[in-house]
Structure formats: structure tokens, C-alpha cells
Amino acid sequence: MPSPLVADALRRLTADQRTVIVRAFFLGQSVAELATLLNVPPDIIRARMYYGLRALHLALQQTPS
Template sequence: MGAEDELLEAVHDTHADALYRYVVRRTGDEEEARDVVQETLLRAWRHPEVLERSEDSVRAWLFTVARNLSVDHLRSARRTREHSTGHPPDREERDTTQSVLDSWLVADALLSLSPSHRAVVVGAYYGGRSVAELSTELGVPAGTVKSRLHYGLRALRLALQEKGVTA
């Protein structure tokens, strides 16, 4: 270990705690204070000629550097725009406005269908039931279910076009 390193270690041992307390009082942030003290001592290491001055002069230089760095930190864009919190931000959710409006539009168009056509279209597309299941459920032949589904979808398309929906 060289003489400069020993001198820097002595400066650290003598002034680091006082610098830390000083910067904590100025910034109110312990983590930032540790960063400022570390940067201050790093600058002292880069300027070994400062360490050769009198004890009072070294202390004054260190506190001046620490003050300037803490002011820089307080003015920095990171400090003014970013704020840490103890909890993560809310999850971003998709905007569902359009899908809600679309479902209202389709529900309104479904009301324009006859009850028999509406039952088949809703059962097949929203209920996920097959032609055979709908035939059994509604008590009509499978061919009738297919016919009602065909004409119901055609009527639904026309009702949506009347509401301004284009294919």
C-alpha cells in the first residue's frame, strides 16, 4: 500500500462519518448520501495534492465537494422526475372501451332478430353449442337449426350494416 493510499484511508477514517451525516441532513436520503460521500472520496483520490494540505484545509475541501455534489444530485433530472416507492406500479391494463361498445352494438343488433333466429345464433356463437345440441335443446330438426342460423346471421349482418358497421 502506497503513501497516497494510506493518506486517503486516513482521510476516510477521519472524515467519512461526518461527511455522511452532513449530506444526509442536506438531502434527506441515506442512499444518496452514501453515493455523494463515495464520489467525494473518489475525487479526493483523483486529486492527491489536496490530501497533502493541512487537516482543516482537507476537511473544508471535502465538505465543499460534498455540498456541490449534493446540490447537483438535488437538481438532477433523475431526482426531479423519478420518485422511488415501496410498492410497484399498478399493472397496465388494456383499454376495453372499444370491445364494450362493440358488444353493445352486437347485443342491440341481436334484439332486432326474431326470437327463434336469436336463440340459434346466440346458442351457436356465444354458447358454443353444435347444430345437434341446439336441435335437441330447441326440439327442432337439425336442418331447421342450420336454416335459422343461416338466415339469422344474414339478418344480423344487415342490422349491423344499418347501424354503420361495414364488413
């Protein structure tokens, strides 16, 4: 389970970005598995992951320490 800080930052992502990031990083699913499961091309999964990680990084930077 992510820390409360990470969980809060994850809530700021779009549902699509959050789904891909949680399933890839916390459940260990591959891009190919996610593409099949979500019925979208692998490039879309990679894009959601890229932009989601960027947004997550920014959200974590904005969180007061």
C-alpha cells in the same frame, strides 16, 4: 358478452334466430345439441342460423358509425 352494437343488432332478430345464434356462437353449442334442446330438426337450426346471420349482417350495416 357481445358489444352494445352487436347486442342491439341481436335484438332485431326473431326470437328463434336469436336463440340459435347466441347458443351456437356465444355458448358453443352444436347444431345437433341445439336440435335436441329445441326439439326441431337440424335443418331447421341451420336455416335459422343462416337467415339470422344474414339479418344480423344487415342490421350491423345499417347501424350508424
